[in-house]
Structures are given as structure tokens and as C-alpha cells.
Amino acid sequence: MKTLFLLASKSAWARRGSLFLAVLSIAISVTLLLGVDMTRKQAKNSFLNTISQTDLIVGARSGPINLLLYSVFRLGNATNNISYDAYQRIATDSRVKWTIPLSLGDSHKGFRVLGTTQDYFKFYRYADKQALSFAVGGQFDDLYDAVIGAEVAKKLSYKVGQSIVLSHGTISTDFAEHKDKPFRVVGILEATGTPVDRSVHVSLEAIEAIHIDWRSGARSQLKIDAKQARKFGLKPNNLTAVMVGLNKRTQTFVVQRNINDDEQEALLAIIPGTTLSQLWRTLGHFETVLLAVSLLVLVAGLLGMLTMLLSTLNERRREMAVLRAVGAHAYQILLLFIIEAFLMVLLGCLLAMGMLFSLLHIMQPILLEMYGFNLLLKGLDSQQLLLLLSVLVISVVFSLIPGFIAYKRSLQDGLTVRL
Amino acid sequence: MNESLVQINEMGFRWSKQQQEILSIDEFSIDRKQHVFIQGNSGSGKTTLLNLLCGINTCTRGSLSVLGNDLKTLSSQKRDLFRGNHLGVIFQQFNLLPFLSVKENIQLPCGFSEKKRQNIDDMSEEVSRLLDALDLSSSLANTAITELSAGQQQRVAVCRALIGSPELIIADEPTSALDVKNRDRFLQLLFQEANNHDSTVVFVSHDPSIAHHFSKMIELSDINSLNGI
Numbered sequence: 001m002k003t004l005f006l007l008a009s010k011s012a013w014a015r016r017g018s019l020f021l022a023v024l025s026i027a028i029s030v031t032l033l034l035g036v037d038m039t040r041k042q043a044k045n046s047f048l049n050t051i052s053q054t055d056l057i058v059g060a061r062s063g064p065i066n067l068l069l070y071s072v073f074r075l076g077n078a079t080n081n082i083s084y085d086a087y088q089r090i091a092t093d094s095r096v097k098w099t100i101p102l103s104l105g106d107s108h109k110g111f112r113v114l115g116t117t118q119d120y121f122k123f124y125r126y127a128d129k130q131a132l133s134f135a136v137g138g139q140f141d142d143l144y145d146a147v148i149g150a151e152v153a154k155k156l157s158y159k160v161g162q163s164i165v166l167s168h169g170t171i172s173t174d175f176a177e178h179k180d181k182p183f184r185v186v187g188i189l190e191a192t193g194t195p196v197d198r199s200v201h202v203s204l205e206a207i208e209a210i211h212i213d214w215r216s217g218a219r220s221q222l223k224i225d226a227k228q229a230r231k232f233g234l235k236p237n238n239l240t241a242v243m244v245g246l247n248k249r250t251q252t253f254v255v256q257r258n259i260n261d262d263e264q265e266a267l268l269a270i271i272p273g274t275t276l277s278q279l280w281r282t283l284g285h286f287e288t289v290l291l292a293v294s295l296l297v298l299v300a301g302l303l304g305m306l307t308m309l310l311s312t313l314n315e316r317r318r319e320m321a322v323l324r325a326v327g328a329h330a331y332q333i334l335l336l337f338i339i340e341a342f343l344m345v346l347l348g349c350l351l352a353m354g355m356l357f358s359l360l361h362i363m364q365p366i367l368l369e370m371y372g373f374n375l376l377l378k379g380l381d382s383q384q385l386l387l388l389l390s391v392l393v394i395s396v397v398f399s400l401i402p403g404f405i406a407y408k409r410s411l412q413d414g415l416t417v418r419l
Numbered sequence: 420m421n422e423s424l425v426q427i428n429e430m431g432f433r434w435s436k437q438q439q440e441i442l443s444i445d446e447f448s449i450d451r452k453q454h455v456f457i458q459g460n461s462g463s464g465k466t467t468l469l470n471l472l473c474g475i476n477t478c479t480r481g482s483l484s485v486l487g488n489d490l491k492t493l494s495s496q497k498r499d500l501f502r503g504n505h506l507g508v509i510f511q512q513f514n515l516l517p518f519l520s521v522k523e524n525i526q527l528p529c530g531f532s533e534k535k536r537q538n539i540d541d542m543s544e545e546v547s548r549l550l551d552a553l554d555l556s557s558s559l560a561n562t563a564i565t566e567l568s569a570g571q572q573q574r575v576a577v578c579r580a581l582i583g584s585p586e587l588i589i590a591d592e593p594t595s596a597l598d599v600k601n602r603d604r605f606l607q608l609l610f611q612e613a614n615n616h617d618s619t620v621v622f623v624s625h626d627p628s629i630a631h632h633f634s635k636m637i638e639l640s641d642i643n644s645l646n647g648i
Binding site for chain 2: 006
């Protein structure tokens, strides 16, 4: 067996030029497959981990996915608001442990502004039950304090103490800015890889204050400056949505039904986890197609190797006859092909790992910078190892074809090769 | 056990898909340490006889024994092992694996035969000794095969056939690619080393002009009763 390994590798080394190309094509296809699989899994993970520990999200009645999109992903706009009374009914329910009110609608240089309470920093969880933490500074205490997400701070190079002006609506226009009531950045959150990174957080009262002299989406004639605004009872009348944590998880469905059946207001309560996976399923076809394509590329790579092994059969006929003459059995000839294919694919897989991890290493900061997607550099999971193993097995199966042809030929040829 | 190294009795061979035998030898034997020249024209069954002697194919009738073993009774794997252990084979040309060095080519049979390995005390020394004996400089040991001349290559092939002192050396027209001077030198060195190893030589060729170098000469058409097929 040791002799066969030595012979196979020396013979392969002598043909290294063409073999290397086959190895490279295998390596590239394995890299592609693993890369796609890894990104797909992490994207799904990061997507499903956007929000955690929140049992229900309540908003005005619309579609569940729509509610999820505007409340969690800050995408699109709410079709309607819920009343503050409704919020208080929910918040005071004995089954409810905590609530986070959300008020959306304003923006700052393209980043959404979220009006909320300090409970946001206390109860909001993402990924694996992780709480928000501050990179610099702390939560908002004063009316005109703002806490910004990591990406906001990075993109706009804001530091604590920076004065910012919020814009009315989600598109920044000069005439719709709340210039009269500037905010001060008091805290910058650690990066989370979720939409929190792209949000500017202020208190609910602040949202009221900046809109105090606005009526129906336009500035009214009555001007009330920042100082004067403090004197008003800044109690909000409306909220966009509410995140709810329950005392007992098991009550989720009952509370959800109660809210959905509320007689005073048309409300919608969704379970974020369920709606998230629903949303992913609608987006998920894309990942399946991508995975299928990379699998086909891998098959093409392996077929390339097979073609190459088959094409060398004739020129290796004498090699086989010599080996038979010195006492090699025909099954050992078959083994030579298996070993060669195995070594090639093994080398291809190792090369692929090297390529994959250097690629991920290069891509990681770029992805984080451009898409806020934090690609983790972790080892292969068991599924991916199984994939590599099956690639090796397939290569061995493929090598049986040229191997068996060589086997049959060496039995027929014997010691004399007629070319 | 009888004294002869190869013993053929009532032997016949035909391909499994064909009705007609292509070789039929009633009685033929080769003694130990003999140098036998078998002369036959193309189509006379030379190749068939060699394949039978080497155990690549087995006779379909009668018996062919080498060293007292009727090859037909051995499994194909056992026959391959038997060939690896007891035989050394030299072809007409292209004897050597181009991706191995001279030394590695000579050692090749030992990779497939435990017995040949055991017959050698010191591998490097044995390779140098064989190279020396075949009039090749031992400095050639690590040279690539492609850098050798045809004559040198055939002599390396002899070294490979001789390593591990097999009982039977089978040579299939090994001199056909050599000129007269090289050919005679080749035969002289082959015989000399075969004698040193107590090996029997069976040399097959269509060329009768070298027959006088051998102690025994046989015309294949004389022993094959199916001559002319």
C-alpha cells in the first residue's frame, strides 16, 4: 500500500501541470460551495437573530410582515399608529412583564430616528439574548439627548457631544428639518449587526417636542422654541408599535389573541420569531438557487478531473504493463487511480479551505463596512465537513471509471502493450 | 519435485471466446540455470507463451508448472504474487517508469515482493552493485530515466529484473532496439549476472542471429503442434 501511495504521488507529480489545473478547478468550486453555504447560514442566522426575547410586537392592523419590517428593520412606513391608551392597556396587563414603545417617522441623514423609553436599553435583546451595550457614553436623560447606533457613528464620524438636527419624515430635505431643536449625542452603542446600528434613538417626549409646533406634517405658524417646548406636557398621543415581553412564555398565544380581538382599537400582535421565519422563507428561494448553482459548479469540477484521468489512460498503458510485470495485481492498478483521484481532491479541498478563509478574511471588513453584515470567521460546521467528505467519496466513485478501464486493459494487455 | 524449473505437459491455450487453440505444446521443460533461446516468428505464439509463463494467462488444457507450481491452480492474485516473487521480466523497450529515478526503477519489484526484499541486505549497496555489474556507473542511481541512452535503459531493466535474485528471468526481445555491439555486450552482462544469481534465463526473439550465445535453442514452431495459425 505504501508502494502504491508513493507510485501514485510520483506519477501524479510527473503530470503535475495538467493535474494542478484540475486540482485548482476543484478547489475553486469547493471554495464557492463552502463560501455560499457559510454566507447563507450566517445571513439567515443574523437575520433570525435581529430580535430576541421579545414575545410580541403590537402595531396598528396591517400585515404581519409589514409590521415586522417597519418595527424591527425600520423599513417602510407604518400605515397607521396605535393610540397611547391602547399602549397603556397593554403595558398594565398583569401578564405583561415589560414593554418598549416605538415611535418612528423621522430621520437623520438617511438614518431612522426611533423614539422610545429607557426600557429600550434595558429590555431589548438581539442575537442570543444579548443586551445592548454602550461603546461610549450612556442612555438619554435630557429631552434633547440622542443615542446613536454604531454604524451611524462610524458613517457620520460622530462622537459624544456632537450636535445633530433631525429631519421630518424619512427623506432628508432642507425645509423639513427640526433645526430649531438640535439634539446632542450622549451615547454610542456597540455594533450589533442589526438595524439598531443604523438608528438614532431619542425619548418619546423628544419626538413630541420636535413636533409640538407641527400640524398635519407641516410647520404651523406658531413657533415654539426648544426651551419653551420643555414646559409643555409632552405626553405622546400615538405610537408606531410596541414590543412586549411576557411573564410567561406559554401565555404568548392567549395574549396575542386578546390583543388581536381588542374591541376598542384595530390592533395586530405578531410573534417576531414566527414572522421572521415566514419572511425568510419568502426570501429563501434565492439561497436555494445559489446553493444549487454552486453544487453544479462542483460537479463540473469533478467531471473535469474525470475527463483528465480518462485522457491519460492511453499514455499510462505502458506504466501499467511495467507494474503488472513486477508483480502488481490488476486491482492494485485500480487502486492507483483511486489514490490519485483521492489525493487530488484532498489537495483541492485543502486548497479550498485556504482560499475560503483568506477570502473571508478579506471580505469580512468590506461586508461589515458596506452592508453592516458581520461575517464570523468560524470553522466548518458538521454539515460542511460532511459535504467535504462526500466530495472525497464522489471523487473516489468517479475514479472507479478510469480505474476500472485500466484494470480491464491491464488484464487484457498482460505484459505486452500493443500501441 | 523434479529438477526442471519449467515443466509443460499436454498444454493448450485458447481465448475464452474462441473455439480454436492458438498454442498447443505436448511436452517441454527448462532446467534450472539454463539459458534458453526460444525463436519464433511473429504470430507463432511467442507472446502467448510468455503470458502463460508469467501467469498473466493460464492454459486451458494440460499443465504448466514453474518451480513445481501448476500456475493454473493458483488464483490470479496468487499468480501475480508468484510473478513478483520468482520472476524478473525485461521487455523489448519502455521497461522503465519515466517518473522514477534509475534507483527507484531498479527497486520497484521489491515494493511488490516481500521475498525479493528479504533477499537483499542493503538496498543501496545492491543497487550500486547491480549498476556496476551491468557496466553502468553507480553515479547514475539518481538520474532521470529520460537522460539515459536506449542501451543504458535496457541495462537498467536488467538490473530491475535481477534484483532480489528471482529464479527465472524472462526477456521478450530486449535487444531489438540495440545495435550489434551494444546487443552482444548486453547479452554478455545479462548471462554473467544471471549466473551470479543462479537465475534461469528464457529469452524470446525472432532474430536467430543471437542464438549462438545460448546453451539451448528452441524453435517455437517445433514444439507448438498448432504452428501456422
